[in-house]
Structures are given as structure tokens and as C-alpha cells.
Amino acid sequence: MKVLVTGFQPFGKDTMNPSFEAVKLLPDEIMGAQIIKREIPVVFRKGGAVVAEAVREVKPDIVILVGQAGGRTAMNPERVAINCEDCAPSFPDNEGNAPQGEKIAADGPDAYFATVPVKAMVQKMLDNGVPAAVSNTAGTYVCNDLMYHLLHLLHNEFPNVRGGFIHVPYATIQNYPKFASMTLEEMARGLRLSIEACIENENDIAAAGGATH
Numbered sequence: 001m002k003v004l005v006t007g008f009q010p011f012g013k014d015t016m017n018p019s020f021e022a023v024k025l026l027p028d029e030i031m032g033a034q035i036i037k038r039e040i041p042v043v044f045r046k047g048g049a050v051v052a053e054a055v056r057e058v059k060p061d062i063v064i065l066v067g068q069a070g071g072r073t074a075m076n077p078e079r080v081a082i083n084c085e086d087c088a089p090s091f092p093d094n095e096g097n098a099p100q101g102e103k104i105a106a107d108g109p110d111a112y113f114a115t116v117p118v119k120a121m122v123q124k125m126l127d128n129g130v131p132a133a134v135s136n137t138a139g140t141y142v143c144n145d146l147m148y149h150l151l152h153l154l155h156n157e158f159p160n161v162r163g164g165f166i167h168v169p170y171a172t173i174q175n176y177p178k179f180a181s182m183t184l185e186e187m188a189r190g191l192r193l194s195i196e197a198c199i200e201n202e203n204d205i206a207a208a209g210g211a212t213h
């Protein structure tokens with residue numbers, strides 16, 4: 001079995017992105033599955049093209065995308081990606097793009113649900129002491145864009161490959177004292193546990209993972 005795991009390059013004012021730093025700490029094998037790691041540019045559409053190229057080359061069984069969500073308080077497997085790119089002109093991507101409410105795929109559905117078992121991933125992290133919760137929005141910036149691109153590709157071309165996205169909080173070494181943070185090692189442990197949960201659970205477990213707001 002092969003698991004493709006991606007993290008992002010730094011973006012905005014940050015000089016590091018904990019998503020790829022944590023991915024780099026993963027072992028090269030988890031439960032007998034080969035772990036293949038890739039870094040993704042924080043650029044609308046281009047990120048999706050890089051992932052598509054990696055999927056075609058690696059031929060993974062599972063794809064886990066990872067991104068930073070500063071301000072989040074836990075490891076957040078994302079439930080859904082929406083067909084929308086929308087960001088403030090004051091916070092463009094790394095190539096200056098700032099789409100405002102455009103569709104990602106003109107012919108695509110409004111949304112795709114993750115095909116990895118988000119609740120099992122959360123449960124496994126919680127059982128092992130890693131803060132985790134299902135997230136019901138991946139935003140409308142490059143992370144949502146990447147997740148939508150991946151799920152659109154898998155739906156159309158690789159229906160047997162499962163895919164999902166995990167948002168991570170700031171890393172403690174980024175030193176944002178007003179925000180929650182985790183160490184890179186703890187994030188990597190959460191990623192490893194999540195990958196194990198994907199390997200162990202073809203289908204998701206029955207558990208509450210909703211949110212009131």
C-alpha cells in the first residue's frame with residue numbers, strides 16, 4: 001500500500017509552514033504502507049496540478065493533504081471541500097492571485113466529501129492524547145482549493161483512491177503567543193495516527209462529529 005502525504009510551502013508573512021515540517025517528520029513506512037511526501041506551492045490551481053502529477057506518478061492508495069490553519073486549536077480532518085475560490089486582495093496566494101468567488105471546476109459539483117474516515121481519524125488521535133476534531137469547513141483559500149482539486153481528480157479518474165485533508169494549528173516554534181499551538185512532533189504523531197486510522201478503516205466509524213455553528 002502507498003500513502004501520498006503532502007504539506008504546503010510557507011505563505012503570507014510566515015517563513016515556515018508547519019504542515020510540511022510535520023509531514024517531513026513522518027517515517028517512510030506506517031503499518032507496512034510506504035509513505036511518499038511532497039511539498040505543494042500555495043498557489044490556486046497550481047497546487048492542484050502538482051498533486052495531480054504526484055497522484056499519476058506515485059499511484060497511491062490513499063492521499064492525505066496537510067495545511068496550516070493558524071488559530072485552530074486541534075488537528076482538524078476536513079469533512080468537505082467546496083467548489084469556490086475566494087480570498088481577500090490583501091491576502092493573495094504566493095503568486096499574487098486573489099480570486100473572488102470563482103468556481104474551481106466549472107463542471108464540478110458544489111462540494112465533495114472527504115473519502116477518508118474523518119471520524120475514525122479524530123477518534124484515534126483522541127484515544128492517543130492528540131487534540132483533534134472534525135472540521136466542517138476548509139475555508140475558501142488554497143487549502144480548500146487543493147482538497148477540491150484532489151477529490152475532483154479522484155472522483156473522475158481514480159475512484160478507488162481515498163483522499164482527504166488535515167488542517168494543523170500553528171506550530172509552537174512559530175511563536176504566536178496569542179494563539180493555540182502544537183509542537184511539530186505532536187502534529188507528526190497526529191498525522192501518523194490519522195494514517196493508521198485510514199489504513200484500519202475502509203469506511204468511517206459511527207460517531208458524532210458535527211458542530212452547532
Ligand code: PCA
Nearest residue numbers: 008042067068141142143
Ligand atoms: N494553509 C492555507 C494555504 C496553505 C496552508 O498551509 C489554507 O488553509 O488555505
